Amino acid sequence: MNFQNEKAIQDWLRELLEQKGELRSTISVPDTFRSTNPDANAIWASFMRCLSFTLSNEILYDDANISKDKGKVLRPDFILNSPENSGYVIVEIKNAAKATREAGTELSAYASAMRNILPISSEDDYIKIIISQYWPTLLERYVCTEILTNRRDVLCLRPDRKGEGIVLSVVNPECFIRSLSNYSNKIIINGYHISLTDSNVYFRNKFDEHRMDKCVPGFLNLLDNLKSRAEHINASGFAFLWKDHHSHPTSQYAITLMNSITVPQTFISKPQFRNYNSDYPAINYTLSRLVDVITEGVEDFIMVEAECPNTWEVLRNVMLLQSHNDVISFKAWGNFGDSLDRSYRSGNIINNALNIGITAVSDVIDRSS
Known part of the structure; x- marks a missing residue:
């Protein structure tokens, strides 16, 4: 017409x-x-x-x-x-x-x-x-x-x-x-291992080894705030909260925080952007802003340290090794949140935060490959 x-x-x-x-x-x-x-x-x-x-x-x-x-x-x-x-x-x-x-x-x-x-x-x-x-x-x-x-x-x-x-x-x-x-893209998922440590850990007269366990409801609320902030800035990523059973005594809980970047193949083919072709993680400003959300949420009583910037493959293995599969919560946003929603709508209810998260992340990776 x-x-x-x-x-x-x-x-x-x-x-x-x-x-x-x-x-x-x-x-x-x-x-x-x-x-x-x-x-x-x-x-x-x-x-x-x-x-x-x-x-x-x-x-x-x-x-x-x-x-x-x-x-x-x-x-x-x-x-x-x-x-x-x-x-x-x-x-x-x-x-x-x-x-x-x-x-x-x-x-x-x-x-x-x-x-x-x-x-x-x-x-x-x-x-x-x-x-x-x-x-x-x-x-x-x-x-x-x-x-x-x-x-x-x-x-x-x-x-x-x-x-x-x-x-x-x-x-x-x-x-x-x-x-x-018409556009060929590559999805890159990078992030941090974020250790959560009791701020009294170095003061024997104040340190309570069970205090961190009492903070778990606060950590769960922190993940909700993290997701809200990530959705507000249209980020796409996810976070796992888990109990750290590693031999290191000071950090009892940790968050694996990941952010995805969709990069055009024409972009990563240029030599000046070789970091996107290497195993070295491309940590961007979005991740830094999300780390700030975590720090600001618990800074009065928890020491937050973002460490081990790396790919999802590496940080996933770190989480599995140190958590002994003791994963408390999984939150996702952007494409990963959509994947989680699809799983719930189809009736695939998994009563395990680790399996829920791994399945949702794998779904996004499979669809983008």
């Missing part, structure tokens, strides 16, 4: 909203969708969540400048409210192949500006809808990044002719996955 220009789509959509007061009845959705690719299913799930924002709509801003900064212009095609869930919808219309390249940048700017004009408590309070007849690679990649990495909901629609009328068809998620398949 070809509109002459974006204004023609705007006029049509405006009339539709004024007449019906909602978008849902104009959106054509396939009866079912199921893919063997989990990313395609995740994109579809995001599309379906967005539909709840289209059951009832009113126009709040219609091609109006929403910027409060003097001299700056931000004009989304539409901002709609969604009374059903007290949410909002940003609608961006594109009708030219070249123009779609800027859609991602514009939508991000609009979302940021909305916090200054609407009562938004979190990013779950709004969704983005992109209506376009053209879906070039850059736009497809933007959608994948928003949904799969940033965990933000986007709905992608294409105008189509149906009989005498026009419908907005949900774009097949497989189209976006094809854009990802």
